[in-house]
Amino acid sequence: MPDAVTLADVHAAADRLRGFAHRTPVLTCATLDALAGRAVWFKCENLQKTGSFKYRGATNAVRRLDDATAARGVVTHSSGNHAQALALAARVRGIAASIVMPRTAAAVKKAAVLGYGGTVVECEPTLAERERVAGEIVARTGGTLIPPFDHPDVIAGQGTACLELLADVPHLDAVVAPVGGGGMLSGFAVAAKGTREGVRVYGAEPQGADDAARSFASGVWQPQTAPDSIADGLLTSLGRLTWPIVRDRVDGIFTVSEAQIVAAMRLVWERMKLVIEPSAAVGVAVVLGDEFRALPGLPNVGVVLCGGNVALDKLYWR
């Protein structure tokens, strides 16, 4: 069965994003190289517009709509980075975005969506209610539902970060991407495997939300129930479109503990001077972990720092 997304789709997304998304820098750090035992190239999607890679997928999806469809607006249910990303992508196109959020979502998250011009629609905090309310808005407005990861345009958009990374560092031996719903990991897998022969693609996941690792190990999709991790962007299950790509194109998935995540996060703030969120620290923790360090070869590894949206009124390491 063909992938839901092809390399051509990722290249088309890259064309669509030009001038709209930042071409984020790739940074290095001698201290982290020494700790990782190899050269690590960090793709800084925390420096992307709205503070995460999600802006790529949201923008690609919004810009693909024809004018008549776009005019009816876009809809999603999310309380995370996709919500902010879709709100801004819609505003840039001059269309409405309705973001369904549980009424229990943090006020700062609602404020962020409002700040990017989105409309927040509150609902009861269950998945069924979120889907029902979003469906109701779509039925009423004729708007387009743009889900956070399980959508070909979203996956292709996320893959554009990997194209840029490989353009800047063509000799990479492997890329590491955190995995929640799998939008970024599957987009990276399509982009990397299609661009560079032999490059390996690894997922990075919290032990407390290890559905992708379990699915990958067993070859059978497994849901994430009762996730427990500080990496709040990685708590969901793999999707219907992302799972087959992860299963067929990814070389392995590594998991890390909460303590490893927090330590990696602090290290990046302290030594790289980059604010990253816990989900982004998961990829860093993987390359610093014993299991990954023990992989032979792979002198040059790319890691995506997927986002930097974190509350700054507390410290995570105290």
Add this chain to the structure above:
Amino acid sequence: MPDAVTLADVHAAADRLRGFAHRTPVLTCATLDALAGRAVWFKCENLQKTGSFKYRGATNAVRRLDDATAARGVVTHSSGNHAQALALAARVRGIAASIVMPRTAAAVKKAAVLGYGGTVVECEPTLAERERVAGEIVARTGGTLIPPFDHPDVIAGQGTACLELLADVPHLDAVVAPVGGGGMLSGFAVAAKGTREGVRVYGAEPQGADDAARSFASGVWQPQTAPDSIADGLLTSLGRLTWPIVRDRVDGIFTVSEAQIVAAMRLVWERMKLVIEPSAAVGVAVVLGDEFRALPGLPNVGVVLCGGNVALDKLYWR
């Protein structure tokens, strides 16, 4: 009287730094543009090696030494970013660095110097004692004293960041650099005025350490006594070499309050996802301030984020 540093010196420093210092990215942020009322281009020297622009001046000074002189090592007295910068610049060249620090300096600052391979020599916490101990080491070892700012090679090295900024954003109308001892501001003034006709150069200073603003306004060098600011990199007086360059080449110096500094620092962490230290926030606070916003014209302004070395075990905004 000719400047202590010429544009040719800055270009020579740039050649000397190639492959040794990071060519740091220039980043933008739509939120900060809106708050500043113009396009602002941030030169990210917080992402420089050792976490500050000081690595440029230290590396230029160290690499200019002939082999016999270099072999006797380098010496400075500093408890700030110059100490770490000189320690690493020396290690990269394979020579010794003796860093004289007051015994009252924070343990984390001593550890940072040790981490970069420098030797910490403790002394009593007075300027006279620091100078005496440093002089004693120079006399004993034949090492070379590399002061933190008032040295032609250091000034020229700092100016290289401005060359890169103007290469990346050739249409800048003005550049803003924080001013403590004036090494960066004078280096930027030489680089900017020599590179782009009509570009303005402004200093940014805390109200609690406003000797440069007072000196500039009166035309007569004035010392900084009893400074009081969170911006601990900007507490010193202008130097013998830096002051004439600041006086003759800089277009103005703006001062900001402690509250403005902390607010700007938080804004950059939160919206740009960059860890910057209070001294770096001073430049940001200036461009966000009413006085600077009221300057006519200047649609494109560059601001150097000079460093990111800040303790991460507390929050500055609580």
